[in-house]
Amino acid sequence: MQCEICNRPASSRLPFNCTLCARDALYQPRIQLAQTLLHTESLGKEVERNVVATSKREKVKSSAGARISDLNHTWTIHRAASDQSISEEKTQVVLSHVEALREETQKIKADIAARKASLLKRRAEFASAKQELSQSQASALDPVDKGIKRTEHRWEIMHNKTAESRLFLCREVAQLYGLHQRKRKKGGLGRDVYFIGGVPIADLRELNNAAPAHVTTATTNLAHLTHLVSHYLSLRLPAEITLPHSDYPFPTIFSPSSSYTSREVPFPGSTPHHSSHNSPSTSRHSDNRPPPRPRPLHLDKKLSALAKDDQVAYASFVEGVTFLAWDIAWLCKTQGINIGGGSWEEVCAIGKNLWHLLLAPPPRSPVPKEISTKSSPQKPMSSHNPNTSNRTPALDNTNDAPTLGHFSHGTAYGFLASASGAEYMRDWRLQSPVKVIEKVKAMLLAERTGAEWEILEGNEWEEEEEGQAEAPVHHAGNGARKPKIEETGVLVPAQAETGEQYVGNGGRMPRIEETGVLVPGHGVKMESDGADQGRGVEGEEIEEKGKGKSGWMKLKSR
Secondary structure, rough: OOOOOOOOOOOOOOOOOOHHHHHHHHHHHHHHHHHHHHHHHHHHHHHHHHHHHHHHHHHOOOOOOOOOOOOOOHHHHHHHHHHHHHHHHHHHHHHHHHHHHHHHHHHHHHHHHHHHHHHHHHHHHHHHHHHHHHHHHHHHHHHHHHHHHHHHHHHHHHHHHHHHHHHHHHHHHHHHHHOOOEEOOOOOOOOOOEEEEHHHHHHHHHHHHOOOHHHHHHHHHHHHHHHHHHHHHOOOOOEEOOOOOOOOOOOEOHHHHOOOOOOOOOOOOOOOOOHHHHHHHHHOOOOOOOOOOOOEEOOOOOOHHHHHHHHHHHHHHHHHHHHHHHHHHHHHHHOOOOOOOOOOOHHHHHHHHHHHHOOOOOOOOOHHHHHHHHOOOOOOOOOOOOOOOOOOOOOOOOOOOOOOOEEEEOEEEOOOOHHHHHHHOOOOOOOOOHHHHHHHHHHHHHHHHOOEEEOOOHHHHHHHHHOOOOOOOOOOOOEEOOEEEEEOEEEOOOOOOOOOEEEEOOOEEEEOOOOOEEEEOOOOOOOOOHHHHOHHHHHHHHHHHHOOOOOOOOOOEE
């Protein structure tokens, strides 16, 4: 059929040339679509009618039980067949799943049975191995325990020998320096006097009236002795002591905060090293902090006069000698003697503390009543004796005082910085010397300001003695002149005497030069009888204290 417009037959190979060709091509599909829609609509109405009729039939019951002829049974049959097929498919799926679960359960049961058998086997092996281990453990640990005990025993013996050596060295050096005690007479006033190198050791509470030469000599010897004792005990003092060297001829001491620094220390009279390098590059990289200041341990004049003339030098000396006393108290505390536990004034007795540390006789233990009646004396027990039976590497009970030489910084056994050493030192009341310095300064100042008498100078003495008759010269019992007291407050022999005084062993009594160093006497000498031999400066000091002499030339009221 040809198109009336383009006169071309309709074909799918050729494109449409006009609307009529396109309409003719779509005419047949449109008719088929309409038929399909009408058929679908009729089927839908039939389905709806059957469904509504079925629901009504289920709800309405016929009294006669007659069949309803107008209902369509085809739909009911198809629906039942469809439900049956769906149920059969679901049942088949469930049965297959059940079978899979049954097979998996069987596998799991077999695995559990295999694991139980393996566990039973391993438990049996473990029990046998444990039994064998317990049997062999005792035999294996026994030699190890014995070796540990032997090592600890050897370690303890070696530590005891080390402590004995330290004790021997400390006592020997104390005896070489002449450290000893001179007790006061029974019923007498004052304190026991302690000497080092033949010179009395001044208490910090009596520095105002102490002779400068005696103080310088005593502090120099004490600094040397304390440094040697700390070296023998392998202890690092909290306040560093510097012995005399080429830059400075006297010992000095540093505060605890400035001790053991690697920085250069400018001593009095020396030139700092960095002063010769003042270039901008060196000053930019140099340390601008103030250098540590050493405190001197010597006196050129009496402390009371030094306090009036130079307050800075006075404060430095008091701090230095207090640092030295605090170092000695710290040494006593580390070796089992609690100095400063009762009062800060215990630190002031330098000679007493050092003597009790090094040379004090061991205290005797109390004797039981049943043993005291026997003739055999009991062996004294000493807190300084290193041969103790019950010793442990670390003090478990910090209340037990350690023996001399136990704690140190040089051995792992009894290391002072360990937990036991820190626990032992924790209860010391004088952890810092600042409080002691303040107390000593306040006490010395109160003693000076509260005095009711003052010293007469030499010219005042001459003015008062003008017109008076010359006093007779007093002689000792053997006819020799007594030594006189110069204006410096130091007891020296009379200048007119040419005799020579000897000590108990026949040697000549040493004298103190202007440098404050104890040297053998020469030049001015004096002679005394046998009762006064061996006394020297010690005898003079005790005699003056025993007779109540102050050592001054003359006193007058303010």
